[in-house]
Structure formats: C-alpha cells, structure tokens
Amino acid sequence: MRLTSLLPTLARRGRILLALGGLALLTGCNLDFWTMKGHQSTIAVDGPVAKSQLDVFLVTCWVTLVIFLIVGSVLAYATYKFRARSEADEQAVPPEQGHGNPLIELGLIGASVLALVIIAVPTLKSITYTHDVPVEEKANAYEVNALAYQWWFKFEYPAEPIAGSGQLVSANELVIPAGRPVHINLRGMDVIHSFWVPKLAGKVDMIPNRGNFLWLKADAPGYYWGQCAEYCGDSHAVMRFRVIALGPKDFNNWLNAQTSPAREVAKVASTGQPKAQFAAYRSDWKRNEAGWSAQFELNPFESWKAHQEPDPKHEDAALIAQGRALFQSKTCFTCHVVRGHMVGGSGAYPDLTHVGARTTIAGGLLENNAAQLARWISHPDVVKPGNKMYVNGYLANNIKLTPDDVSALVAYLSSLK
Amino acid sequence: MEATAKSHFTGKEEHAPAKPSFAFWRPTAKTGLMSWLTTVDHKKIGFLYGSFALFFFLVGGCEALLIRLQLIVPNNTLLTAPQYNTMFTMHGTTMIFLAVMPLGAAFFNFIMPLQIGARDVAFPRLNAFSLWTFVAGAIILNVGWFLPDGAPDAGWFGYAPLTSKLYNPTHATDFWILGLQLLGVASIAAALNFIVTIINLRAPGMTMMRLPVFTWMTLITSFLIILSFPAITIALVEVMFDRQFGTNFFEVSNGGMPILWQHLFWIFGHPEVYILILPAMGIVSEILPTFARKPLFGYPIVVFSGASIGFLGFTVWSHHMFTTGMGTVATAAFSLATMTIAVPTGVKIFNWIGTLWGGHLKMRTPMMFALGFIWMFMIGGFSGVMHSAAPADAQQQDSYFVVAHFHYVLIGGSIFALLGGIHYWFPLMFGRRVSEFWGKLSFWVIFIGFNVTFFPMHFLGLNGMPRRTFTYDGNMGWNVGNMIATIGALILGTGIAIYFAVIIYTYLKGEKAGRDTWDARTLEWSVPTNPPPEYNFAVIPTVHARDAFWYEKHHQSEIEQEKAAQHQAEAAHGGIHMPFQSIYPLVASIGALIGAFGAIYHNLIVALIGGSLLFIGIYLWSLEGAEGYHLHPDEDGHDDAPAPKH
Known part of the structure; x- marks a missing residue:
C-alpha cells in the first residue's frame, strides 16, 4: 500500500529532476549567464558607487537567503511530516483544533524586525554615500551635464569653455577622468529618460523640469556600457551610450582634441594606397541586426583609442570634400553642428564636430565604422524606429540619398576625428 | 421608501403592485441571454466576472508569449518596436485590470455573501452595474486593436509626458485613459457594495472576528479600492484635460510637472499591488485550514496583518520612485517604510506554516496551488525586501x-x-x-514553466538587462537567460492550456460532486445544493464559532433545532424575498461606454447621447424600485411549488 502511493510521488520528483538536469545541460555551455559578468553587470562593478550599491544588495541577499533556508526547511518538513499518507489517513479523526500560539507569533515578529534592522543600517549608510560626492572629495570632482532626448544622450562639459560656442558638447559617449569623482547633472529634454551605467552607478531618472544629478567614479581607465532605463517611446530599447574613463594625461589630450574645431583634410595627392570602397556597402541589413563586430568586442577600449587617430592613408580628400558639400546641400547642417566647418546646427541634435572619434553612432547602437554609418544614414527609420532625423529631416525635407551620396557622407563623417 | 419597505417585509399574498408601466418593465427570464444581461444574482454576476477575467487572462497570456518570442534570441524581428511596446503595455494593463482584479471580484461576488450567510450583496443592481461597466472599460481598452490608431502603447504606468498629445498623438492613449476611468468606476462601485454587504448583511452571530479570512481580505481590499482609485481618477482626469483641452498639468513647456503624475499614479499603484495580492492571501487562508483539517493558526494576527498591509500599503508608494532623485530623507523614509511591510507579510507565512503544523494534510489540487503559492510568494517577497533597500534598487529598478x-x-x-x-x-x-x-498535472506544468520563465530573469536583471526593450544585442551576456525564459514561457503556456482544457471539460462532463466536497469549515459549503440555489440558504444560519460550518457539522442536533425555529420565523415573514432582475444597470453601463467614446473622439453629440443614456439608466433604476418576489423552500432547500411572482 505504501509503495503504490509512493510511486506517483517518485515519478513526479523524477520528472522535476529530469527538467532541472535538462536545464543545467542547456545552461552549462555558457557560464556567462550565471556569473553575470556582462557589459552592464551590476555584480562585477568598477566604481565605489556601484560597489556600495552592490554591498547593500549582497547584505539583503544573504539575510533573505538565510531566512528562506530556515522558513523553507520548516515548510518543507511540515508538508512532508504532516501529509496524509493514505485515503484512510485522510478520513481519520481530525487533528487537534488548535488556534495558534501568541508567544511563537510575537517571537517571530520580533525576529523579523531584527532581520530588517540588519538590512536597514547599511541601507541608510549607502543612501547617504551614493547620493552625492563625499565632502572630502568635492574639490576634486569633475562636473558634466547629461541631457536626454528621444533617443540619444547629449553631454556638456561646463568646465571646458569654447570661444564663440559656449562649452564643449558631445553625444552618446561620455568621456570622464578615471579615479576622480564625476558629478553629473541630469535633465530630460522631452520625456522621462534614465541614466544608467551599471558598472559605475545605479540609475537616476532624467526628468523634464527637474534638476537631478548623480555621481560616480571609475576606479581605473576603461570602456563602459550604459543604457536608458526608463521607457521613453518607440526606440527606448536602442537608446544607449558609453562612458569612457581616461587617465589624467589621456583625458587632457582628449579635451584638447575635442575643444579644437572640426578637422580639415588636406587635399594631398593620393599615396597610392587603395581607398576604401565606399560605394560597395551592403544594403541588405535586417531590421535589428547587430551593429557591432567581433573584432571591436575583443578590446573595446583599444578600439576607442584607435578611433581617436586620423587615418590619412585610407582617406580620399576629394570624396570627403564632396561629402562636406552634401552635408550642406542635404540640409544636415541645419540640425547638426560641425564646429569650424559650417555655421548652423542646433543644440537639440547631436553635435558631429568630432563624430569620427566616437566608437558608436545612432545613440550607442551601432559601431562607428563605414559600413554601419552607411547603414544608418541610408535607413535611419529602420535602424531606430520613429527617430527625429528621419521624421523631421528626411521626410519633412524630402531628402533622398543615392549610394554615391552615402559614400561621400560616410567619408566626410569618418574624417571628423 | 414605503414601497421598498413593503416589498421586503410584507407577506406573499397581500402586496399586489400597481400594473407596471412600459418604462418599469421588469425582465423575468430565468434562462437565455436576457437572464444573464439583466441578472442581479451575485452568483451569476460572479460567474460572468470570472468568465470575462479568464478570457482576458488568456488574451494577456498570448501577449506575454509574443513578448517572450520576440526576446528568444538577440536582434529578433518577430515584432516591430511599436508592436512590442503595445504588447507590454496591454499585457500589463490587461493582466492587472482585466484578469487578476476581476477574477478577485468574481470570488468576492460568488463566495463572500455565502461565507457571511447572506442571500445576496447589499445592492444587487449596483453589482450588475459594476459588472457591465467593467465590461465597457475592457472594450474601450482593447478597441484599439481593431482601429487604425492601435492599442495603447505608453506603458501600463503611462508616465507623463510620454502620454501627452505631442509624444502620443493618436487616440491609443485616450483609449487607455477612458478605459481605466470606467474600470475605476466599476471597481469603486463594487467595493462599496462589498463593504456595505460585509458590514450589514452578516448572519446572526457572525461577529467581525468570526468572519472567514477570505471575507476579511475582501473587506480590506474593498477599502483599498475606494481609497486608492480616486488618486488615479484624478491623475487620469488631469492627463485627459491636458490632451483634450490643452491644460498644463504635465505640460513641461508651460511649467507642468511630470513627477506629479508619478506620485498620483503610485499612490494608487502601490495599494493596487495589495488589491491584487490580498484576495489571494484570503483564498490561501481558506484552502490551507480545509486541507489541513484544523483552524487557521493565529487568526487574529492573520487578520490584523492583512489590515496592516493594507494600511502600510499607502505609505510606501515612492519606493517605485527611488530613482527620481527624491533626496536622502525621502528615500530613507520610504526605504524603511517598505521594509516594515515585510513584517506583516512574513507573519502571514509563519501562520500558514503554523496551520500546516500538526494537521492531516490532504494533498489535493487546491492544496498544491496553495503550497505553491507560499513557496513562490516567499521568493517574490524576498526579492521585494532586496529592492526595499534603495541603493540596491537603484541598480534593479526597471531591470x-x-x-x-x-x-x-x-x-x-x-x-x-x-x-x-x-x-x-x-x-x-x-x-x-x-x-x-x-x-495536479496542470499544477506541476504551470509550476515548472513559471519558474523556468522567471527565475533566470533575476540573473538577467543583475546583469543589466533593462525592461521594456524590444531588442537586445548578443554581446551583453543575456542570450542564454532569454532563451531559457522563453522556453519556460512556452511550458507555462502549455500548463495554462491544460488547466483551461481540464476546467472546461469538468464544467461540461466532470464527475458530480456531493455537498461539502472537501470537508470544509466555512458557511459557503453549508448551502443546500451544489451549485447553490438562487436564494443561497433555505434558512439563514446562526453562527456560533469562527469556523461556522465546522461547528455546525460537529453540533448537529443543536443546529437542527435552531434551523427549524429559524425556518418557522422566516416562513411567518412571508418566505424568502428575492429581488427582481433589472435592465437598467446594463443601460447605464452602455451609456457610460458611449459617453467614453464621445470623450475619446472629442465629439460632443456622442458624449451627450452616452451621458443621457447613463443618466436615464440610473434614474429609471431608482424609480423602478427594488420590488421582488418570494420563495418558500423547505429547510433542506427543496422548493415547495414556487410562489407566483410578486
């Protein structure tokens, strides 16, 4: 009798084991999933703010895990011990009709409060610490502004004035000094967005009509992934950005390069090296197709450094000049600033003065190379549904680009180091 | 006033109402479409609530499956970005307002009056109005699927200014606003009805501290509804005015404050979470004692903790807004307040385990679901404690x-x-x-599918995957987690399909069940027949103990004498009074539906037609009077020849 009633139970447990085993096999091949060391990991962090937030998380994790094990064991034991083992057992005289035990109940309430105090203390400490740059580091803090638009980020450097045009402005890639606290003023310019670089700091929302800020510090130079974390419309999923932390010397070099006007390409004679075949870009991009290359992925930080250097060998001065003319004739310049090349542009659109020196385009979505640039400017609506460049630019001004136009524009934009 | 009093309390013969005019025609059909459209029977209304809720549960489930299929691999193209955004908006809105809430309301309607020994809710026609207004709201929320404007796509939380005319020019957002507004009307009307019912219609001896826990949770949930829905009503009116009449509540360029929406929304939104979970806690608190065959452990503390959860639920809304830059003081206060909610919630779990302890656990399907509930709710509760700590939440929020x-x-x-x-x-x-x-098979498939779907999401979130994203790149370490989650969702979907197939089969051809199938403890099982007759109790029970029916079963001779006496008293009063059916609640709801369309399309004439119909419906409903007829069943519920109408 016992055996027969046990069989279905065993069979049931067997099925669970089988399912779990299958799952383990499935996931065993890729440990990344369990170790959580991705580009946007909140576990493998690289700055004190994210570290403080992680520490609080780990405290909550351990406390709740211990409680879970205790309560879970009691629950499992009670279920096992007191279950009816047969039909007869079910029909037996009912157990004692006890109504509870106030002492046990009050004791458990006390224990829960105690467990919460263990969580509350580090929580309060961390709330204060993560809120703003610590007083003793205030003098050393670097200040930047981050402004969010549908669907890209604009970064302003109030500490880097530029004669005639206010301050240094960049888009989608925030370059900061490593080892220094950075105080970032956050503002949403249309709808609500959120600034999130998981490895450096938790998110803070970028809200219209509300001055928010956060602070973060990168322990060492590096290349970090960030993403908008508040649903902000059609292309929310592809509103991304990067943070690049540089040592003091590199940071100064970068500032010097960025504060200069856009680069002019001298009309030197060809060196005989083959030029890139700009007209031969693939045009069969699938919607949502990944816009990064495995090579870039190998060492993004090195790749970023490589982007800072002009590559005269592969440049075609004539094509670049043609692109520069198109940039004007196709009205691109009415929105996009290219400081030093032409007068125009608005602060509400990405500044392209040094776009060639960025590793990404289209709001951190695509790798900045000729192929992706061509993909982006030929079909912005496919790459980023609903984006303003397509709606207010291409559609409103009836802009049509031929493949030759695209190659010239790509050459020009790539030259803007 | 006098007419109402008469119809309730006069004997069967003496009261012959004046010949009803056409306007006060009372439908009498007991079968067929008309009987459902005009019913005022709480059991039929509960059944309709349940059917609509389960239908929308399937709709929301299909939306969820499409979401998971889109995310099964990186850079997938099954859905476009706007389609995906519509899916998650409608999945959230549907599951919360059209599936879980009305399913709770179905049980409130069907079970609660039976549990307190009542023959119906306090206001049967208002109950019908709640039901049909809920249906009207559901229609408006979903009508966009069939119109060129499309269904709502600004998120179930509808953060301003994304809902403004500038960023959402089509009527999709108007469907969402007016749909939720009607659902709010339905919920508040229903909640008031339940509160009055529980306060006033309890059987003799059913003191508040003898109420079954499910009824207690119904009461607390109803209070949460009437206190929290006004906040979202105001917020929705404001966003509607911004869109329709150019006001500036959230209009940034004119000094509006988007953050205001978040406060109003979450003052509603957080109690709403408890509106969804408290009925579930009530159900579990009924199932566990029945199948453990002993009373609920620490009843007063379970009730009190339910009430404290409801109360504290109003003090923690800003924990949904830890990332909005509230400053250290507010953040700390809401962090601590949120942690305190873990105490009454934990108490409930301790008491459920205490109920199991020393019992004779009958491992039947409802018990499996109840135990599954405790385990899963514990995990969900613990991750809740994790993001009550604001710094941890800064990383977890919206992931x-x-x-x-x-x-x-x-x-x-x-x-x-x-x-x-x-x-x-x-x-x-x-x-x-x-x-x-x-x-049990459906339970295990659902249980496994659910865990395979959602457990990996913890890892995805900690690895930085934001929610509400229609696509992701393959280099972020999210591929495996998403693949597992989607496989899990398919298993979960299969489990739900099995569950529904079994329920429908059982409804049509299942094994007949005798009275009191589970040897239960509460009054709903004491009704004379399954399903209960329309008058519920042949004799209104007198309650002597907390588990009233259990007491009855163990004190039979005493109860029988009491019932005989009670039966005679009721017969002397003219038998069981039953209310007439009425068409006007439905008319009023149709008016509300039409009026809402008028508001959506900014069409004064349509709005006036709808408004008038609503007004006429309510007016005639008040004028037609309660009226009713009498039944004379014997003590065991066998009908004597039913008395003629009136």
Missing part, C-alpha cells in the same frame, strides 16, 4: 530583476492562489469536481 520579482508575486502569488481557488470552489459553483490527476 529584469524587477520583472522577475513582481511576476513571482503576481503569478506565483495571485494567479496561483486564484487558480487554486477555482479548483477549490469549483464543486460548489458548478456541482462538479476536477480530476485530481489532471489538476
């Missing part, structure tokens, strides 16, 4: 970690309990019982 958390609470919590409740009360509602084998 898949949160998605995992609230699905553990809402599926592993609410849905498990509601599905278990359907199994538990099925014999009572339909007189048939679900096969144990198929019931």
